[in-house]
Amino acid sequence: MQNDITFFARFEPDILAGRKTITIRDAAESHFQPGQRLRTGRYEDNGYFCTLEVISTTPVALNELNDEHARQENMTLAELRQVIAEIYPGLNELYVIAFKRIS
Numbered sequence: 001m002q003n004d005i006t007f008f009a010r011f012e013p014d015i016l017a018g019r020k021t022i023t024i025r026d027a028a029e030s031h032f033q034p035g036q037r038l039r040t041g042r043y044e045d046n047g048y049f050c051t052l053e054v055i056s057t058t059p060v061a062l063n064e065l066n067d068e069h070a071r072q073e074n075m076t077l078a079e080l081r082q083v084i085a086e087i088y089p090g091l092n093e094l095y096v097i098a099f100k101r102i103s
């Protein structure tokens with residue numbers, strides 16, 4: 001079965017442990033709705049590793065990312081800005097998808 005969302009494999013342990021509770025995505029992945037259950041896999045091999053329930057999807061500009069976002073990503077704000085710049089170079093319009101793991 002296909003996954004609904006993927007994460008880089010390096011994020012898997014933090015998601016499974018509940019240390020990462022948001023993901024910041026571009027407009028192509030801004031369609032997730034509160035209550036939606038997402039089969040969640042690794043980007044690298046598409047292997048399923050858990051199911052997440054979407055709590056909210058909220059627009060955020062790059063310059064609005066703050067320490068609370070970083071805490072929810074289990075990173076420092078500097079690390080978060082670096083990661084986002086690498087994944088979405090030059091992109092300002094982003095979306096915070098908050099989630100909880102349900103299985």
Ligand SMILES: CC(=O)Nc1cc[nH]c(=O)n1
Nearest residue numbers: 006007008023024043087
């Ligand atoms: C595969 C992929 O894009 N993964 C991402 C992107 C942004 N944040 C995140 O946690 N994971």
